[in-house]
Amino acid sequence: MRRALRRHPTLIAGALALVVIVAAAVFAPLWWTGDPTQMRPVQRLRPPSTQTWFGTDHFGRDIYTRTIFGARVSLAVGASVSLLSVVLGTTLGLVIGFDRRLDTIMMRVLDGVMAIPAILLALALMALMRASVRNVIIALLIPEIPRVTRVVRASVLSLREHLMVEGARALGVGTPRILLRYILPALVAPLLVQGTYICGSAILVEAYLSFLGAGTPPVIPSSGNIMAEGRAYVQLAFWIIFFPGIFLAATVLAINLVGDGLRDLLDVR
Amino acid sequence: MLAEVLRRLMATIPVMVVVAVAVFALLHVTPGDPAVIIAGDYASPDDVARIRAKLGLDRPFLSQVGIWLSQIVRGDLGTSIFSGLPVATLIKQRAGATVSLTIFAMLISVGVGVPLGIVAAWKKGSWIDRLVMVLAVSGFSMPVFWLGFLLVYVFAISFAWLPVQGYQPLASGLWPFLRHLILPALTLSVIYMALVARMTRASMLSVLSEDYIRTEFAKGLPPGRVLVRHALKNASLPVVTIIGIGFALLIGGAVVTESVFALPGLGRLTVDAIVRRDYPVIQGVLLLVSGVYVMINLVIDMLYVFLDPRIRY
Numbered sequence: 001m002r003r004a005l006r007r008h009p010t011l012i013a014g015a016l017a018l019v020v021i022v023a024a025a026v027f028a029p030l031w032w033t034g035d036p037t038q039m040r041p042v043q044r045l046r047p048p049s050t051q052t053w054f055g056t057d058h059f060g061r062d063i064y065t066r067t068i069f070g071a072r073v074s075l076a077v078g079a080s081v082s083l084l085s086v087v088l089g090t091t092l093g094l095v096i097g098f099d100r101r102l103d104t105i106m107m108r109v110l111d112g113v114m115a116i117p118a119i120l121l122a123l124a125l126m127a128l129m130r131a132s133v134r135n136v137i138i139a140l141l142i143p144e145i146p147r148v149t150r151v152v153r154a155s156v157l158s159l160r161e162h163l164m165v166e167g168a169r170a171l172g173v174g175t176p177r178i179l180l181r182y183i184l185p186a187l188v189a190p191l192l193v194q195g196t197y198i199c200g201s202a203i204l205v206e207a208y209l210s211f212l213g214a215g216t217p218p219v220i221p222s223s224g225n226i227m228a229e230g231r232a233y234v235q236l237a238f239w240i241i242f243f244p245g246i247f248l249a250a251t252v253l254a255i256n257l258v259g260d261g262l263r264d265l266l267d268v269r
Numbered sequence: 270m271l272a273e274v275l276r277r278l279m280a281t282i283p284v285m286v287v288v289a290v291a292v293f294a295l296l297h298v299t300p301g302d303p304a305v306i307i308a309g310d311y312a313s314p315d316d317v318a319r320i321r322a323k324l325g326l327d328r329p330f331l332s333q334v335g336i337w338l339s340q341i342v343r344g345d346l347g348t349s350i351f352s353g354l355p356v357a358t359l360i361k362q363r364a365g366a367t368v369s370l371t372i373f374a375m376l377i378s379v380g381v382g383v384p385l386g387i388v389a390a391w392k393k394g395s396w397i398d399r400l401v402m403v404l405a406v407s408g409f410s411m412p413v414f415w416l417g418f419l420l421v422y423v424f425a426i427s428f429a430w431l432p433v434q435g436y437q438p439l440a441s442g443l444w445p446f447l448r449h450l451i452l453p454a455l456t457l458s459v460i461y462m463a464l465v466a467r468m469t470r471a472s473m474l475s476v477l478s479e480d481y482i483r484t485e486f487a488k489g490l491p492p493g494r495v496l497v498r499h500a501l502k503n504a505s506l507p508v509v510t511i512i513g514i515g516f517a518l519l520i521g522g523a524v525v526t527e528s529v530f531a532l533p534g535l536g537r538l539t540v541d542a543i544v545r546r547d548y549p550v551i552q553g554v555l556l557l558v559s560g561v562y563v564m565i566n567l568v569i570d571m572l573y574v575f576l577d578p579r580i581r582y
Contacts, residue, residue, distance in 0.1 A: 112287025115559045119521030120539065124292070124551050127543040128299040128306055200410065207412050208525050212540050227415065231529075238422050245415030253410035260406065 011261020055239035081202035089148025097156025118143035196259035346553035356553035367534035373454035378462035386469025408463030
């Protein structure tokens with residue numbers, strides 16, 4: 001353990017922090033939290049204290065409880081977006097990497113989609129869909145898929161000419177088996193790293209969408225909408241914004257550290 | 270050279286056509302009747318019919334795409350459903366704040382990020398290097414709006430040095446203009462700065478390990494001269510590339526920053542349009558921003574010729 005820590009300090013530090021945050025979110029009711037939506041008008045805008053660690057908001061709701069429950073949305077969105085974008089993006093990348101005609105058309109389309117800044121595309125999608133966690137995931141997924149596809153396609157194009165693939169082909173190995181045995185294993189490391197970064201950025205963008213009122217609906221506490229509700233009280237009750245923000249930044253930082261650590265460990269460029 | 274510029278310019282046309290069609294097709298790809306979605310939950314059937322006719326949603330899809338494309342070519346981005354004004358006019362009114370904000374933020378991030386990256390690479394493994402790397406990864410993980418509120422709380426509320434929010438155009442004087450932009454630009458610059466610093470460090474590290482750099486240090490050239498004149502010049506290509514690619518990040522951050530500081534820019538225009546489901550405005554902004562993004566990256570591609578004499582078009 002100590003040797004691992006010395007060799008990969010960022011990976012270990014990030015992973016440990018992430019384990020704590022995930023545990024906090026998954027076992028949220030066990031961590032001295034209350035009901036995130038319970039309003040106590042008597043306790044409006046209380047500063048942080050031994051009873052309410054992160055203070056309370058304008059409805060008297062406990063910010064600590066809401067922050068921990070908000071992490072559930074963040075992590076669910078981050079995990080779903082990174083997993084789905086890697087799976088769908090890889091599938092698409094493998095298909096167009098092996099089909100010349102499809103390749104020229106699809107790359108044009110993907111280049112076009114990638115020219116639209118991701119946050120704006122997600123915002124536009126949210127404008128056309130009802131606010132829900134599922135739709136936020138879809139809106140974040142669509143800008144990410146082309147980015148994965150591009151990486152996979154590039155690897156397929158270079159690996160296809162590789163000697164081992166040519167050899168396998170000469171021995172009569174079929175395309176599906178070549179994909180499975182020779183191409184996919186080479187993609188695992190870069191996709192693991194890219195997936196980790198996608199998870200981090202999806203969590204941030206979910207917070208942006210919710211902050212702008214186009215993300216997770218207000219009935220479900222998420223770090224973005226908690227802070228959006230606190231913006232009217234920046235002067236009076238800064239803790240409503242301060243603590244959820246720190247927690248969100250720590251979550252994304254932990255994920256990005258894992259990403260950096262994995263990149264060094266797996267020697268991905 | 271001119272022929273190459275023209276060829277490149279032509280090559281962006283298919284990308285822009287895809288953007289235009291994609292931005293338009295979103296309306297039809299998302300589940301549900303677009304007219305009903307735009308009209309909102311409390312609309313009467315008459316409202317829905319009016320919107321459907323106004324946006325031409327009653328025509329066949331391909332003819333709608335054709336009309337949309339021919340409009341764009343003529344510089345017509347459609348009409349806002351909410352205000353009744355042409356989208357192009359609305360964008361022109363709001364562009365000033367966004368352009369000022371992004372340019373200011375870009376200057377800060379490059380002005381601070383590049384030197385930080387150079388020093389980190391020069392003193393690799395030292396505490397300065399570690400500090401820069403920690404700052405870079407933290408900057409990259411911070412929610413933009415949270416940082417904005419933090420700066421407002423410290424500099425505008427606690428110390429009351431700078432205004433909490435609002436915007437003054439350059440026409441009302443340089444100082445009022447800058448005063449209102451300092452906090453938003455700082456907020457927006459952090460992510461971008463982190464990106465630039467990381468890329469500068471990585472690129473400088475690979476150049477600094479070259480033999481000629483060691484020779485220059487060995488013959489006693491002042492370090493500043495070696496780092497900037499000889500190393501940075503050769504390390505600049507990836508840095509310039511990331512500045513172009515990062516523009517997408519910058520514009521996304523601008524939407525959030527404008528909301529925090531109540532700046533009347535394109536981001537606010539978009540967010541307001543989303544709340545009002547004013548889709549023509551969203552389409553117009555998306556198309557314009559993507560076009561600018563493509564153009565910036567084209568210009569950067571062309572810059573390569575000046576940065577690296579080995580590249581010839």
